[in-house]
Amino acid sequence: MTLTQFTRDQVATHNRLEDAMIIIDNLVYNVTTFLEDHPGGPEVLLNNAGKDASQCFSDVGHSDDAKAWRQEFLVGEVVAAERREVKTPAPSWVGAEDTVTLASVVHVWGPPIVMAIASTLLYFYLFS
Structure with missing residues (x-):
């Protein structure tokens, strides 16, 4: 056609x-x-x-x-x-690197750990 x-x-x-x-x-x-x-x-x-x-x-x-x-x-x-070049976008996961750094671990796990420690200390303070 x-x-x-x-x-x-x-x-x-x-x-x-x-x-x-x-x-x-x-x-x-x-x-x-x-x-x-x-x-x-x-x-x-x-x-x-x-x-x-x-x-x-x-x-x-x-x-x-x-x-x-x-x-x-x-x-x-x-x-x-x-005509212009047709650009096919790559999926966002292509080429992404999963690098684990201390900063990323602290950023993700820091707040929950701090909250758990604070909750534990508050529990023992109030109920001991």
Whole structure:
């Protein structure tokens, strides 16, 4: 299936309530009929209408269902000369290092230990 080619300037003209298109990862979506059904409200889509909403879409962290659902509104793609690199965000746990330091142990376990000691001392003071 060959998709209709759009320049970014062409998409920019579709920025109204009656005619709203957005770009996500170099693909063009006509979201006019979805405005009222959008869970975040129509304002979110209208604020991005006529623009590249790739960063906004990925920042929100849409579900896999939402990503599949958007295919229903796919109308084309950005012309090859104007495409931008699609950045796939790595999950937050990738590359994370679990380093245990004395400061992190004190920060996590310090307050409960201090409270336990204080409670024990108060108990023996009051009931001994």
